[in-house]
Amino acid sequence: MIIATTPSLEALIRAADDGDEAAWEAIVDRFAGLVWATARAHRLGPADAADVAQTTWLRLVENLDRIKDPERLGAWLATTARRECLRHIRLQGREFATGEDSVFEAPSEDRAEERLITRERNTALRRAFARISERCQALLRLLAAPESLSYDEIASALAMPVGAIGPTRSRCLDQLRRTPELVGLQIG
Amino acid sequence: MSEDLDPDELLIAELRAFFTEVDPVPPLVSETAKASLGWRRLDADLAELLSDSALDEEPLALTRGAEAPARSVTFSSGELTIDIEVHVDDPGRTLLGQLSPSAPATVEVQMMADESLAAEADRLGRFRVRLPAGGPIRLRVLGADGRGGPPVETSWITV
Numbered sequence: 001m002i003i004a005t006t007p008s009l010e011a012l013i014r015a016a017d018d019g020d021e022a023a024w025e026a027i028v029d030r031f032a033g034l035v036w037a038t039a040r041a042h043r044l045g046p047a048d049a050a051d052v053a054q055t056t057w058l059r060l061v062e063n064l065d066r067i068k069d070p071e072r073l074g075a076w077l078a079t080t081a082r083r084e085c086l087r088h089i090r091l092q093g094r095e096f097a098t099g100e101d102s103v104f105e106a107p108s109e110d111r112a113e114e115r116l117i118t119r120e121r122n123t124a125l126r127r128a129f130a131r132i133s134e135r136c137q138a139l140l141r142l143l144a145a146p147e148s149l150s151y152d153e154i155a156s157a158l159a160m161p162v163g164a165i166g167p168t169r170s171r172c173l174d175q176l177r178r179t180p181e182l183v184g185l186q187i188g
Numbered sequence: 189m190s191e192d193l194d195p196d197e198l199l200i201a202e203l204r205a206f207f208t209e210v211d212p213v214p215p216l217v218s219e220t221a222k223a224s225l226g227w228r229r230l231d232a233d234l235a236e237l238l239s240d241s242a243l244d245e246e247p248l249a250l251t252r253g254a255e256a257p258a259r260s261v262t263f264s265s266g267e268l269t270i271d272i273e274v275h276v277d278d279p280g281r282t283l284l285g286q287l288s289p290s291a292p293a294t295v296e297v298q299m300m301a302d303e304s305l306a307a308e309a310d311r312l313g314r315f316r317v318r319l320p321a322g323g324p325i326r327l328r329v330l331g332a333d334g335r336g337g338p339p340v341e342t343s344w345i346t347v
Contacts, residue, residue, distance in 0.1 A: 016225060024225040032221060036213040050217050051346050054300060055324045057221040058344040061228055084346065087242040091259065118209075125206045144203035146212070173196050 010070035017064035027073070028057065030147070034074055035081045037145040038157040041138040042085035048092070052084040074150065078157035128179035136172035143169060220300070227298075232328060232341040235263035235270055240345070258284075263342040268332050270340075274347045279321045281347045287313035293332035300324050322347050 007015070007023070015023035035056050039049035059080050060067075067073060129137060142154045155162040176182060239262045258273040268287060275282040287293055290313030297305045297317050309315040309332075319325070327342045 017228075019225070019228065021222075021225055025222050028218060028221045032213045032218050035221075036211075036217065037207075040211060046214065050214065050220075051323060053213075053217050054220055054224070055344055055346045057224045058227060058300075058324055058326075061224050062234060062341075062343060064228070083243065087240065087346070091242050121202075122206055122210060125203065126210070129203075140200075140203055141207065143200055144207050146204065146208050170196065173199050177199065 008070070009073050013064055013067055013070050013073065027060075031074055031077050033146040034149055034153060034157070035077055037142050037149075038078050038081040039085055041141040041157060042082070042089065043134070043137075044085060044088060048088050052081055052088060055084050056081040072152065074153040075156040078149075078153045082157055082159060124181040124184075128176055128181040131179045131181075132172060132175040135168070136175055139165070139168055140172055140176065224300075227326075227344075229341055232339040233265045233267075235265035235268060235327075235329075235340050235342045237343040237345065238262040238264050238269075259347075261345060263327070265340045268329065268340050270327060270329065270342060272327070276322070276347075281319040281322050283315075283317045283319065283347070285309070285315045285317070285327075287315070287329065287332055289313070291332050291334055294330040296328040296330070298326050298328060304328075319347070 007026070009027075012023045012027050016027060032053075035053045036049065039052040044052060056077060060077065067076065069076075129140070132140075138158055139154070139160075142149055142157055149157075151162050151165045154160070154165055160168075239260075241257070241260045258275050260271065260273050262272075263270045268289075270285060270287055272283045272285040275284065283297065285295060285307075287295075287309050290311070291309070292311050293309045293313070295307045295309055295315045295317065297307070297319060299305075299319070301323055302320060305317055305319065307315045307317040309329075313332075324344050324346050326344045329340045332340065
């Protein structure tokens with residue numbers, strides 16, 4: 001038997017189901033970025049994305065005792081979040097979810113001079129990103145989530161075959177690279 | 189030190205830095221997620237979401253111009269079926285519900301953000317609740333079996 005240095009997902013899920021808050025927080029810390037990125041990849045605004053995230057986490061709470069495949073918890077969360085996104089989109093249309101400004105809140109900070117370069121780069125990326133197809137925006141948003149997601153998780157978030165992710169990824173990165181904003185920048 | 193000399197990896201890394209800065213998980217979203225363990229089902233049976241018209245694939249052309257039909261959602265615990273219709277009157281919501289088998293019962297609407305609201309289902313199992321705002325809710329039904337059995341709680345849905 002291997003003694004793991006970090007508890008397995010199975011152990012965390014079981015502990016959370018018994019009411020262990022630390023275990024639950026560890027699960028949230030690990031997957032909060034995935035759930036958020038899934039909602040944002042569906043072009044939901046911040047308020048709707050927050051509702052989707054909340055409902056997704058509550059769904060997990062009520063299903064803690066019936067998660068069949070703990071190692072695929074990320075994919076389960078991504079699927080659950082995607083279904084919640086579809087509900088939102090269907091119920092509310094996309095009025096809050098078009099255009100670059102609503103997709104990403106403008107960064108509020110306006111401070112140090114040393115950030116100027118970063119800011120210009122971010123502006124370029126923001127504009128470039130708005131030019132590529134929605135499908136590419138969604139895929140790249142997930143590929144660029146803070147904690148790297150598995151292809152299984154990304155496929156679940158987008159209802160896309162796992163095998164399509166690699167080729168689509170290359171195509172989307174090419175699209176992005178060819179935007180006028182990025183042609184001038186030495187990125188990738 | 190980076191071993192990612194692949195241009196695709198570099199561009200992904202650039203995007204990751206970008207999204208981490210401009211679109212991080214809002215702290216309130218993480219905090220609320222962490223607090224949600226407090227909503228564990230302790231004493232109740234779960235009524236799972238069976239169907240939700242918000243996920244039906246109806247052609248939009250058929251409903252355009254016409255009054256959109258109310259969203260209808262069905263939960264079932266095996267012994268109890270709970271149907272609700274969600275009527276939106278922003279910012280509020282009105283839920284019209286039906287318990288089957290029909291029986292008088294107390295229906296609590298639990299909300300993340302507000303105090304629970306309670307309604308009484310009549311002897312035909314019908315109930316009506318008006319919510320001050322939309323958001324995640326679940327229903328907790330007490331006494332529907334008439335024998336003092338455990339309450340039934342539905343899955344969470346966002347209305």
